[in-house]
Amino acid sequence: MINGLREWADRYRGRGKFTPVGVTFHWFMAAAVLYQLVSGWAMQRYLAGPEKLEAYRLHSEIGMTLLLFGALRLLWRLMVPGPINDADNAGWRSKLAYATEGLFYALFVILPLSGWTLWSAIQPARPLSLLGLVTVPAMPFRDISPEWQYWLLYVSEIVHVGAVIILAPLVLLHTIAALKHHFWDRDDVLEGILPEVPDNQWHPGGPNYSRPGESSHPPS
Template sequence: MIRELRAWARTHTERNRYSPVGIAFHWVMAFLVLFQLGWGYYTSWLPPGGDKLFSYQVHSAVGLPVLLLAIARFGWRLMIPGPVNDADKQGWQTQIAYAMHYVFYAAFFGLPLSGWAMWSSVAEPGPLYLAGFIPWPQMPFGAMPLELRWQILHGAETVHQWLVITLLLVIPLHVGAALKHHFWDRHDVLEGMLPEIPDAEDPRAAPQHSPREPKIPPEKAPG
């Protein structure tokens, strides 16, 4: 099974492209994380009350799937190596790009886990729902002394805030690097992360079957 998946992914990575699964993971998670950054800040500015609580419920409902996607994506990435693009042969720049990937993965796990820990440590935990409708358990902090729960809350809050700040620094670098490689260096790296749209004028994209021969009625056939 893994061998077949690798062989299938190689048909894409050999052409310097991420596989469609890798591309789907990238753009779905990029969208969710960007939404969460905006929504999290919007929520933090709301005055205390029902609207704020509802807004945090939306924040947790959208953020918890990031944890499940992170587990699936990490597993996928361990099994299926990415392509080697022009930009991957650039020494220190490549090392920085790889380091950023580790930071992203740390945030994909750390943000939902610290958020989940915050919810679970408050005195009367509100219900958590994955994607808004699938019940999600609390972490088992209920029986712990109140002081310890406060410490967990503050620790998790600090982790959440630092990961947010880190993302705010790293995402512009990552996006800027992707655009620079595409427009300035004319590297193929951004194309490799975009969904493939067949080019009708490219002979390699021509349909594999030959067109049907026109049927000529026998009486009109020449000779």
């Protein structure tokens, strides 16, 4: 099965493209991350009450969805590696790109788990819903002392806020780097993660993306 998936993926990888599955993972998670950053900032301005608690619940549930999709995306990347493109050229830029990717995956674990801990430490703790289909119970903090509950709340909040402080500029730098690849370096990095769109523009810095059967040679 894995060999069959890799053969299918090679149709895209050979053109410097991520598969449709990889593209879907990327843009779904990108949208969710942006929503989480905005909603996390906005809900701090709510007054204490049912509205703020509901905002925390929705924020936590989307965070758990990010944890699930982050794990699925990592599993997919292990089974079906991404394409080799201009971001893989030897040098510090390539190492930085891979380090950034690893940091994103780490944050996709740290942020949801610290958020789940925060939600579970607020008593009475309530279950969360994953994609509206699966009930995720609160962590078992109900029977521990109030002092320990407060300590967990305090530590998980520090971890969560610290991870957000890392994530926000990382998203910005990642976006700037992608735009630099496309408009300044004029290579194939950004196009590799975009949905299937025809591109008639030749890129001096790298191969031109084209659909199967289309010419990828520079114009004469």
